[in-house]
Amino acid sequence: MTGGDIQPDSPFLVVGLFLDRLSDDEALAKTCRALHDLGASYTGSAWAGPAEPPPFEYVTDLPLRLSDWPVTAPGERQYRVGMSIEDLGTLAVSFGRADPAGGHPVAVMTFLGPYSYPDYWDDEDRAEAVRYRARALAVLRGLCDGLDPLYASVEEEEAVPVPSRLARVETMTPPDFYLADRARSRMGPIPDLFPEAVVEEWRTGVFVSHWLAPAEPVEPPPGAWGTVSRELGRAAAELGWVERRPEH
Incomplete structure (x- = not known):
């Protein structure tokens, strides 16, 4: 299917949210409403x-x-759903890959813009990147504070994994992620694994950033996400997600 005005240019920046307390339909609708409250308009x-x-x-x-x-x-x-917001442009609000137990993460996709080729930035590109990441960070925080996902991530081209795939540590290594307090309370000391990250306490959880918040992006330490992924998958199971089959 062609996307019309709900298909951003690639490569994508993906804000992924796992809204464990909502059905798929509720999660998508509430994410759109939250984005609208943050200044986005519907296309x-x-x-x-x-x-x-x-x-x-x-x-x-x-x-x-x-x-x-x-x-x-x-x-x-x-x-x-097609939306648009200042500094980021077109947004496509959709679902990521499914969990066998039922349910999908919500994926908010937009053009990666000045982050596409940082090795070739000039002064103008760098200034644009500052605006872009500030807006992306504000959107992520607004969604996390407003919707209280179990966890969330910012990644290139990939939506946040669902719990069963977290436990298997599949594919992605997000540079930035958010953990709700209800998940973090069942996990080890996460900030210790990421010594160069910016760590912020948000309204209902913690945000760990190597990309959006630092003055200059830094690489996450190899292997650290694997530890987080396994512990987060276990925490989700303890919270009852694996046994749950949300309504469609």
Whole structure:
């Protein structure tokens, strides 16, 4: 399917949120409302699909169509919503890869912009990057403070993993991530694993940043995310997520 005005240019910056207390449909709708409260506007386009879908891994596994937003056709619901916000541009608000137990992370995607090729930045690019990352950080914090996800991440091209894949430490190593207090209380001392990170206490959790918050981006230490991933997957299981099958 072509994205119309809900497909940002690639490469993507992805803000991923795992909203463990909400169904998929609620998570997507509440994320859109939270973005609107943060200053985003709706483009008027969405991807529409079946209101009661079969189990799916990616939204593109479903029969979807480009629709006006809001989606009002009988028997359909929204799977991707087009939005736009100052300094970041077009946003695509959709779902990441599924969990076998049911449920998807929400993925807010936008053009990676001046972060695409930092080795080639000139002074103008660097100034643009400062504005871009400040806005991205404000959006991430607003979403985490407002929606209280179990965890969240900022990554290039990848949405935050779901709990079953956290336990297996699959694929991604996010430079920036957020952990809710209810997860962190079941984990070890996370900041000790990331000595060069900027660590901030937010309203309902902790934010660990190598990318958006530091004056200059730094590389996360190799292997540290694996420890966090395993402990976070275990914490999610202790909180009952693995046994839960949210409504679609």
